[in-house]
Amino acid sequence: MPKDKVELVVGDICDKDLVDKLVSQADAVVHYAAESHNDNSLIDPTPFIQTNIVGTSVLINACRKYDVRYHHISTDEVYGDLPLREDLPGHGEGKGEKFTPESPYRPSSPYSSSKASSDLLVRAWVRSFGLRATISNCSNNYGPYQHIEKFIPRQITNILSGIRPKLYGSGKNVRDWIHTNDHSRAVWDILTKGKIGETYLIGADGEKNNKEVLEMILELMGQPKDAYDQVKDRPRHDLRYAIDATKLRTELGWEPEFTDFKTGLQHTIDWYTEHQDWWKDEKAAVEAKYAKNGQ
Numbered sequence: 001m002p003k004d005k006v007e008l009v010v011g012d013i014c015d016k017d018l019v020d021k022l023v024s025q026a027d028a029v030v031h032y033a034a035e036s037h038n039d040n041s042l043i044d045p046t047p048f049i050q051t052n053i054v055g056t057s058v059l060i061n062a063c064r065k066y067d068v069r070y071h072h073i074s075t076d077e078v079y080g081d082l083p084l085r086e087d088l089p090g091h092g093e094g095k096g097e098k099f100t101p102e103s104p105y106r107p108s109s110p111y112s113s114s115k116a117s118s119d120l121l122v123r124a125w126v127r128s129f130g131l132r133a134t135i136s137n138c139s140n141n142y143g144p145y146q147h148i149e150k151f152i153p154r155q156i157t158n159i160l161s162g163i164r165p166k167l168y169g170s171g172k173n174v175r176d177w178i179h180t181n182d183h184s185r186a187v188w189d190i191l192t193k194g195k196i197g198e199t200y201l202i203g204a205d206g207e208k209n210n211k212e213v214l215e216m217i218l219e220l221m222g223q224p225k226d227a228y229d230q231v232k233d234r235p236r237h238d239l240r241y242a243i244d245a246t247k248l249r250t251e252l253g254w255e256p257e258f259t260d261f262k263t264g265l266q267h268t269i270d271w272y273t274e275h276q277d278w279w280k281d282e283k284a285a286v287e288a289k290y291a292k293n294g295q
């Protein structure tokens, strides 16, 4: 396999010998291989501790050993959540606090606390052992190849499968959406131009509440606006995430290309419509898992 094409999948990350062998051949390591789904972490946190914390330690130990440049992919959820704008005095577009690299860590789920722990390990390895590392904390991704357990692809593939979309609780919770291509471009900029030891927040000013997003999907897919089920809310559901990406924009010159959410969503719908072979086999099992949980 060419040097720039080595891939490590999530389940391999605690395999010290394999990791060691792959890292010894690498010019750089970008660590995306996390257990990433909040709902799964609420059912069983164990794989999250193993993969996200122990796995990260295996990877950074190998990078330290071979002095390999390391980039750590993380989440804005390490900063906890923010109040809904509508709960703030003088609410409206553009109002309300956003996460910055200086925001305190206060994760709320087993998933986000495992990612926070892994971020802290990386910071400590930079300081204690001189690991050549950077960290990025990104907001909610959407786009092709996203697992169908996630909000947007779940609803698109539900509609394509004749199942009604499912909205947790009131749908007022806000997520800050970024197209996966823009996330990847930001990671490349950090890897090639970022300063060792620094944390960069990645986000594209894409705040929307879940109900708005679902209604947009329904409209783009030619369905009535109210053709969905309101289901049991996620326990301790984080209210709002919002990223201030000023540092990334000003220091590294990054700008998002997908600035119109509706267009990005239409591309995503087209991708899932044209790639049913990619997700069809898994759909029934994913929905059965949700159904067991009343969602």
Ligand SMILES: Cc1cn([C@H]2C[C@H](O)[C@@H](COP(=O)(O)OP(=O)(O)O[C@H]3O[C@H](C)C(=O)[C@H](O)[C@H]3O)O2)c(=O)[nH]c1=O
Residues within 6 Å of the ligand: 036, 037, 038, 039, 074, 075, 076, 077, 138, 139, 140, 141, 149, 150, 151, 152, 154, 166, 167, 168, 169, 173, 174, 175, 210, 234
């Ligand atoms: C699956 C599903 C979700 N939702 C709600 C729950 C959330 O408020 C929102 C997005 O849920 P999702 O599970 O897709 O994503 P988050 O829990 O926000 O977390 C995601 O974005 C962060 C940054 C990561 O770091 C996570 O790795 C990533 O999974 O939609 C529903 O209303 N219905 C559904 O069927």
